Amino acid sequence: MSNTRVRPQYANMPTTPGQYETVVVDPPWPVQKFPRRVRPNQTPALDYPTMSVEDIRAFPIDAWASPRAYLFLWTTNGFLQTAGTILSAWGFKYHATLVWCKETGVCPWSPFQFCTEFVLFGCRDGKRFREFPMGTLKTHFAAPVTRHSEKPSIFYEMLLPITPEPRIDLFARTRHPGWDYWGNELPPPGTTWN
Helix, strand or coil: CCCCCCCCCCCCCCCCCCCEEEEEECCCCCCCCCCECCECCCCCCCCCCCCCHHHHHCCCHHHCEEEEEEEEEEECHHHHHHHHHHHHHCCCEEEEEEEEEEEEEECCCCCCCEEEEEEEEEECCCCCCCCCCCCCCCCEEECCCCCCCCCCHHHHHHHCCCCCCCEEEECCCCCCCCCEEECCCCCCCCCCCC
């Protein structure tokens, strides 16, 4: 048996590389569930495939992002430092961390409940925000949790008035107005979740 790793192959890549000015990436980080007494039948596998950190770092971001693009990279507590190195490896300069404050979370091993997720914001070629009053948006936002790993609509709505077009959401789980999307977890058009 060979230990050779094969990089993932990506379907439906853009025909025009580097066309997006605003890119949101929510990579499937290699997290695992942990055993809990309250859920003894829970398996360690997630409901979706994950990628290794190496494969995330090797993801062809330039197929999507323009040389002047803004990047918003979603991450969790466990991958916060790693996400910063990936942002840099993809050629983006770190600018800020946005924080999603959730109503609930997990307590994996300490008294702290992990009820936040993070979005690292980086840019390649200076700051080109649309005309918008400085300091209007905060670096944190609150929104309820919906489906597992689905990001809140308020995040995408917050970015619409300040970021350049065209925009894309990579590894998307939901469609948002004003955004193109790419991902294998998208429901068919017109699907609503209860």
